[in-house]
Amino acid sequence: MVAAWTGTETRPRTGTPVGLALVRDAEVLGAEPFFHEFIAGMERVLVPLGVPVLLQVVATIQQASDRMRAWAAQGQVQGMILIDLLPGDERVALVGELGMPTVVIGDPVTAGGLSAVWTQDEVAMRDVVAALVAGGHTHLGHVAGPAEMAHTIIRRRTFHAVASEHGVRTTTFDGDYSEAAGVRAVTALAGIDDRPTALVFDNDVMALGALHEARRLGLGVPSDLSLVAWDDSALCQLAEPPLSAVSHDVQALGELVGDAVAEVLAGVTPCMITAAPATLVVRGSSI
Structure with a gap:
């Protein structure tokens, strides 16, 4: 719920956006x-x-910081949204220097005292690993997002820890959320003795790339290789076979963040909002 405004709070400036670099x-x-x-x-x-959302796509963190400074200097935004942060990310300190109301989509440690919405990725990853082990897999692979991102670190750490608890082997593949990263992961399986029989991907696009490459190489999905995507989407549901996925309502998550942004613009004290964890939806790509 968006907090009701009182006489001591600041109303958002109509027509002035919040920025997401x-x-x-x-x-x-x-x-x-x-x-x-x-x-x-x-x-x-x-x-x-x-309050519109101003999205600027940039190539580096330095470019993101430069854009945020320019927005603040020119009065172009009245607040900011931070996502895909690194541990100790410079952008957390920067918004404090700029005096800019900000919401982080990430874990509370990375948020550094700013208002944050956290999706409990560690809970979802724990459930996925447990489900794959219950399905009989004894060697699991994780095709991760960019290794430096805080949520990638959390997912990877949980993946290895839970697999270790169950006594199963793990292999990690570096990825960048692209379809090509999924292709590379499946191609790499040919060089691994006793290869993983299930792969967990940090997004759906990489999982689709893996599905296409498995088909090209003649690997049966899921008979030879089980695939599980993250961030369920229509892409997963329309694939052949449909991709099992760690699923959550992304638009509902956006609404939750929107509520948090409205609150910080109203001067509400920063808080931690815990979103419901994503849940595993089993479809035709995994056993």
Whole structure:
């Protein structure tokens, strides 16, 4: 719920946006459904308040910081949204220096005292690993997102810890959320003795790339290789076979972030909001 305004709080400035400087390869972003749905959810809350979302896609963290400084200096935004942060990320300190109301999509440690919305990725990863072990897999692979990101570290750490608890082997593949990263992971399996029989991906686009490459190499999915995507989307549901996925309502997550943004713009004390964890939806790509 968005907090009701009182006489001591600041109303959002109608027509002035909140800024999101997103560090992403433009080509990857174009293929990834997550941010389209996420921003749609935020706008469902913020646009009726007269607060649009200003998205700027940049290549590096330094470019993101430079853009944030320019926005603040020119009065172009009245608040900011931070996502895909690194541990000790410079952007957390920067918004404090700029005096800019900000919401982080990430874990509370990375948020550094700012308002944050956390999706409990560690809970979801624990459930996925347990389900794959219950399905009889004894060697699991994780195709991760960019290794430096805090949520990638959390997912990877949980993946290895839970697999160790169950006494199963693990192999990690570096990825960048692109379809090509999924292709590379499946191609790499040929060089691994006693290869993983199940792969967990940090997004749906990489999982689709893996599915296409498995088909090209003559690997049966799921008879030879089980695949599990993250951030369930129509892409997963329309694949053949349909991809099992760690699923959550991305637009609902965007609405939750929109509520948090409205609150910080109203001067509400920063808080931690815990979103419901994603849940595993089993489809035809895994056993």
